[in-house]
Amino acid sequence: MSAPAELTARIDLWSSASFAEGHPVEQYRCLRENAPVYRHEEPDGPGFWAVTSHALVREVSMHPERFSSALGGILIPDLPPQELEFFRTMMLAMDPPRHSFYRRLVGGLFTPKRAAQWRERIAATVTAILDEAAEAERAAGSCDLVTEVAGKLPSYVIAELLGIPRADGERLYEQTEIMHSAPDAVIVERRSAAMVEIMQYAAGVRADKLANPAPDMATRLVTAEVDGQRLTEEEFISFFMLLLNAGGDTTRNLIGGAVAALLDRPAQLAWLRSDLPARIPAAAEELLRFQAPVIYMRRTAVADTALGDVPIAAGDKVVLYYGAANRDPAVFDRPEELVLDRTPNEHIAFGGGGPHFCLGAHFGRIEAVEMLGQLLGRFPGLALAGEPTWLASNFISGPTHVPVRLS
Structure with a gap:
């Protein structure tokens, strides 16, 4: 299936410029209406299928035996073989049954009950961050909601979970932002350097927790066993990176x-x-639908198959656009509007179901509810102090700066 020629010229989901102000909702609408499985060109690559309907994103997500995360990884560009092998040690780029084993190994640390045990500590962390932001605003006259509030929350929470200094969590967050920048915004060498820094830090954390066990998640990850097996150093590093990247993106x-x-x-x-x-709980779910922080995930067709009425060849890249699926009028009434009491809300901001549903979703929801609740309740005079700017990325959607006055 292909979109009409006069519309095809308007479709560009590769360039970070298309996401300069958030999701390109008009492009999404065009594709859903004309070609929900659309053959998209790719600079220096074979092209990919862009999937934009809610039903088809869920279909791909629920069938890893047809659409693999491991064959080509989760990013649109094809990675060099050595880099791809490393990413295959990360759960995001695994398929069952290997993925199932690692989910069992670490899944118990991310259950709703475990997450709920952190609610008071997360609430206290939010209070401390807002105290810091209010103090900074008194000195400067305004503050940046992203760098001084939203970016600190997942950094601080992950630092506490892993048992590392908060300052280190902030530094690691800065490196993940570099990693997420689009190829046309940050050169590959800079992104690679950021990844290497995180890997080296993770190796140091593992060595420290083996020598000095503590009541934190990093120690539990180092010592967790399933069928007598533990995470190797390489696997621990991969999971550490996953926590930093996935754990920070959604909340921030x-x-x-x-x-x-x-x-x-x-x-x-x-x-x-x-x-x-x-x-606030229902509003947070609607804001997740509306914002959809993760723009896409890639899968690779295992064998010749079909999606809708479109034949898909073995080895083809199939890219799932969550922001598009979250605005599908077949599922959501008034999909382009922010409806804070929307019920039901079958958004797929945490993934389209199946084995790769977000492991940290319960933590992410608690962080979002606590931060939005305290921020909006504590500062009734909250107002923009300038125009927001957005991350130059075709993979992660979110603002880089939101200047605000808190009071």
Whole structure:
């Protein structure tokens, strides 16, 4: 299936420029209506199938035996063989049954019960971050919601989970931002250097936790066993990177994008604030749908197959666009509108189901509810102090800077 020629010229999901102000919703709409499985050109590559409907994104997600995460990895560009082999040690780039083993190995650390045990500590961390931001604003007259608030939360929480200094968590967060920048925005050598720095740090953490066990998640990851097997050093490093990348993206980009969206809609913000404790959980889910921090994940066709009425050849790249699926009118009433009390809300911001549903979703929800609840409740005068700017990335969607006045 292909889009009409006059529309094809408007489709560009490769360039970071298309995501300069968030998701390119008009391109998504065009593809859903004309070609929900669309053959997209790729600079210096064979091209890929862009999948934009909710049903088809879920179909691919639920069938790893047809659409592999391991064959080609999760990014659109084909990685060099050695780099791809390393990424295959990360759960995101595994298929069952190997993926199932690692999910069993670490999954017990991310259950709803485990996440709930962290709620008070996360709430206290949010309070401390907002205290720091308020102090910074008093000195400077404004603050940056992304770097001084939203970016600190997952950095601090992950640092506490792993038992590393908060300052190290912030530094590692900066390196993940470099890794996520699009190829046309940051040269490959700079992204590689950021990845190497994180890998070296992770190796040091593993060595320290083996020598000095502590009541933290890093120690549990080092010592966890299934059928007598533990994570190797390479596997620990991969999981460490996964925690930093996936653990930071959703919360940081959700909060930055959510607050910008709410401040642009004062009537909806006022409605939310009028009964904040009761309304914030559903509102956070809707903001996840609306923001969709992860733009895409790639799969690779295992054998000749079909998706909808489109034949897919073995080895073809199949790219799932979550922001497009989250605006599918076949599933969501008024999909382009922010409906804070939307029920039901079958968004797929944490993935389209199947084995790769986000392992840290329960932590991410608690972080989002705590931060949005405290931020909106504590600072009734919260207002933009400048125009938000967005991450130059075709993989992760979120603002890099949101200047605000807290009070």
